Amino acid sequence: MKQTPWRYIGISAVMATAVACSSDDSESTSSGSYIQYYNGSANSTSTALVLDDYAYSEVSFADSLPRYEYGTGTTELEISGFDAQGDELSIYQSTIELSDADNHLFMLVGDYSEPELVDIVYSRSEMDALNSDESGDYSKMQVLIAHAAMGESSFDLYFGKQGEAFSSAVMLDSISYKDHSDEQMFDTGEYVLYLTESGKAEPVFTTAAMELTDNTVYKLIIRNSFGPGQPKITVDNVDSTGTPDPYVNIDANAEYRVFNGLNNTDMIDAELVSNQESQYLYELEQSQLTEFKEIGYNDYGVTITNSASNQVLANNLLITFNQDESKTIVVYEDELGEAKGMTITHDHRPRAFEHQISLANLVPEFEELMIYFVRSSETIESAEYKLTGVEFTELSSISLPSDDYEISVVFKDEHGTLTLLYQSAVVQFSQAGNYTMVLNPDDTESLGYRLTTFQ
Template sequence: MQLTTPSVNMTVGFRTIICGLIVLLGLSACGGSDSSSSDYTYAYVQFYNASPNGANVEMREVDGDSFGSAQFGDTTSMYSLESGELELEFIRTDSDDQEVLIDTITVDLREGYKTLIVMSGDFAAPSFSNYQYERKTLEDHFRLFALSVTADNASYDFYMSESGDPFEAANYLGSANAGDLGEFVFWDADDDSDYFDEGEYTIYLTEPGRDEVIFESQTIDFIYETEYVLTLRDVSGAIQEGLVVDTILNSSTVTALTDVEADSQYRIYNSSNIDADLQVSFGGNTDEEDVSFTLSAGELSSFTAIRYGDYRVTVTDPTGSATSLNNKLITLNQGESKAILIYNNDDKLGAATFVESGLPQAYDKTVNFINLVNDFDDVDFYLVRNDETIDTAEYDLQNLEFGESASEVLPSDYYEVIAVYEDDNGEQVLLDRTALFGFVEEENYIVTVEPADTATGYEIRVLY
């Protein structure tokens, strides 16, 4: 008798019968070791803004509800909807509070699937892409996806190691490519699942086919039993160079991972109003030489790039009229830009610091305001456009104490900046006001109110 090879249909049928018997006997299921399933009965949608020179963008249904807005490097919340076609429009608001339509797209939502809509590229003509993946019910595991959204559409080789292991022990997972959301496979799958084990890991990126690390993340604790989407994007804002890896989950919170070797930067402003130039010493990190320079009253230094670390600042008045500021601790984290503002408080030099924005400043301006007046408990700032008064101003910051800073995101426009305080009778008293000033350049602006030789004794300064 001649033996014949079973047909594909016969093989599948035989395998189905065996699987059925195994299930009846209570044994493990056939078809692989992954025991995850999907209990998700809605369709899901989320928007991610990856345009590095853009504005805050709102996503909403055409002639329908809003689904929130996102700035660069941020997402909306994830929304649960019915499956089917959904027509969406994307809107920004200009300086006249008028809505500007960016684009309209139609997405086909599927039950049990998440649709991630990504806006990337030059904001003058951005591109919209949508990516779908099925949501899974996971236990003690997570899934990992990656996408490159850099301006030059670059691809990167993606490596991952367990926490504490160096690059030499990392596992190559594949490439993170522009326009292609890829899912990575765990290198050490167990009997329960083919997906990644929850725990702490380190990410490494290299150029394609190269073994020189150009990005190493901090240790990441993957604690959620869900799908993680990692997007590789450009740095924007005060620091202009480098990569950031955004971690997107199912909420509006995005964790931005910076390179552990990324430089930081600082700039220093002298608001002391002392006639002599102040002597500044910046250093104390064993990896960097100390730097010394002088700053005259009202002078803002340029940004200085420096290795991340913990530094100390000493500021001295050569005339001896003000007590020196000695060894003020300044911590500069990777990829961070910090402003240091020197002030004279009752003939004692001090310093206030804040981190400058990493958002693009092309359309919306993230302006930092700081009160350097110690004569009052708090100061209020108002941003008044030419058709507004203090009472009708849309943008204001209230109750800034001495040395306290706060930020406000302003549409690119012209504003009169007014600083006031309330006296004991609850009446507003003017400290200073500017002429209409154009917050229209791609700059990181700082607005101070400080003592000065003026009619009121105080002055508003706009720094950039």
């Protein structure tokens, strides 16, 4: 049975007074420790920090709890998650000692089958003392950097002011996986974090400017990322609020592919043009999905033409590619038969037991459709997983556990009559990662529609 954050009624007296500390907290004056939890296990389910049988809110990958005040003394710590059936399980247990004025960032790392917990203990007393003058002008903040990116190399860490060259940046530390730097104090302001390969002085990763203020310890966490950029990392800026700000490499490329969902044109060409570069794809057949292709981050005008006649079908569709993004451009026909385009942004993160399914409905003939994911022991009527009311050009999503499914697309008219538009063979959702589906008209299919599934 799933836990909720309030599953335990018998909360200790210490926990009864637990409060979240905001990102602009002044110095701590009460007796106690402070705790925060970050989920850096890329293929994990949502997980929860449990202290002395008190479960905090569940946290997904690349997210964190706010900073909370807690008590001191010997404490039973647990991290709970979910198994393949959706039942709760304990994935980590230990006993820890919490001391007065300690600050702990608990960071879950590694593969979900064998995760590890890194306990980062830091102090903010010096910063609090400097910021405690009568003016209340908080002019200092602190930064520490942690490495949660499994499989990635060691990095040298450089920290510089926005607007200054990399040569002016200060080297903070060199850290490898599961390591972290000490907290270091700086004036508040705008800063850039640079990562280099160990022993080298050329950045391989550079963040955009980060505004760091408010008497806060900023935990900059290097974690796994799954876009086209190199190295395969993102930096999460975790303050005290529990809502990390992600920073991708400002120099990273994007990637794209094109799906030809047109029913009335045999082959198409695609042209992508920005003020920096142009790319071309030729003779895409009906229902063809191209391979991913790298492209520089920018705004692009996309033109679609008929390969045979060179007739322009869609002119200067505007598509933006941001750093480290992965997108599919889907070309389809609207209610009037005119070529249009939509983009689907992909999340390629692997997941332990479930898959995020994104489905684009590009069938204009029906107002709403129902999509059923039917397992071997089910029928359409008893299917646990389904999408209902899916409208034309709508991108819907559903989370499915790993299993075998038949996928049926159904239209229900105002009289309750059901019309089957598409029924798949058995589809096995077992490979790590997420899936995208595109439903579009296709005269070559027996029922007149095609559902294309790809990762």
